[in-house]
Amino acid sequence: AQSVTQLGSHVSVSEGALVLLRCNYSSSVPPYLFWYVQYPNQGLQLLLKYTSAATLVKGINGFEAEFKKSETSFHLTKPSAHMSDAAEYFCAVSSTSGTYKYIFGTGTRLKVLA
Amino acid sequence: NAGVTQTPKFQVLKTGQSMTLQCAQDMNHEYMSWYRQDPGMGLRLIHYSVGAGITDQGEVPNGYNVSRSTTEDFPLRLLSAAPSQTSVYFCASSLPGQLNSPLHFGNGTRLTVT
Numbered sequence: 001a002q003s004v005t006q007l008g009s010h011v012s013v014s015e016g017a018l019v020l021l022r023c024n025y026s027s028s029v030p031p032y033l034f035w036y037v038q039y040p041n042q043g044l045q046l047l048l049k050y051t052s053a054a055t056l057v058k059g060i061n062g063f064e065a066e067f068k069k070s071e072t073s074f075h076l077t078k079p080s081a082h083m084s085d086a087a088e089y090f091c092a093v094s095s096t097s098g099t100y101k102y103i104f105g106t107g108t109r110l111k112v113l114a
Numbered sequence: 115n116a117g118v119t120q121t122p123k124f125q126v127l128k129t130g131q132s133m134t135l136q137c138a139q140d141m142n143h144e145y146m147s148w149y150r151q152d153p154g155m156g157l158r159l160i161h162y163s164v165g166a167g168i169t170d171q172g173e174v175p176n177g178y179n180v181s182r183s184t185t186e187d188f189p190l191r192l193l194s195a196a197p198s199q200t201s202v203y204f205c206a207s208s209l210p211g212q213l214n215s216p217l218h219f220g221n222g223t224r225l226t227v228t
Contacts, residue, residue: 009154032214034216034217036217036219041221041222042221042222043118043204043206043220043221043222044157044206044217044219045219046216046217049214051214090157092217094214101145101147101162102147102206104149104156104157105156106154106155106156107156
């Protein structure tokens with residue numbers, strides 16, 4: 001069965017510092033991977049997605065993620081954090097098992113310190 | 115372009131009451147789903163549908179019913195509310211049969227059961 005693990009339920013960074021949010025997946029076949037962002041009292045929005053066309057994926061708001069098959073990882077990064085990046089971030093994998101279509105991690109809440 | 119619309123935004127129920135959470139999308143998406151979001155648990159799939167007349171259970175279906183009579187609408191019914199159903203509920207839709215198609219989310223319904 002496919003699964004997603006997000007390491008660190010809370011991450012704090014200073015404004016201007018590197019943002020690194022970790023996501024590891026388990027899958028017996030090449031997966032489709034997604035990062036979503038959730039701002040307070042809102043639904044989830046797509047940040048970026050990996051669909052095997054390129055291992056480095058660029059998304060909105062300056063975020064990017066790199067697919068590393070050898071490490072089964074899809075970590076999200078941003079070179080310089082902004083106060084507006086404070087939100088909860090979810091990694092998700094698209095299931096190929098036929099039972100559930102999307103499997104989400106438990107989320108990482110990002111706090112940006114002034 | 116409305117996207118995915120959920121109503122109501124907030125609801126308070128007493129134990130044993132019933133209610134229906136509404137979800138409508140105007141993107142002609144065949145796939146629709148309901149998630150609940152609880153602190154530290156990420157998003158858990160309740161029910162999903164791959165088209166009108168077709169529904170299936172997700173990870174946590176107990177206590178919830180769904181139906182899909184049209185492509186646009188996918189209501190979620192709580193037949194006898196329990197405090198354990200206090201949560202934030204999200205409806206999401208996507209194109210079917212394309213595992214690289216991201217989910218589009220509504221803004222959620224915050225439900226409290228007392």
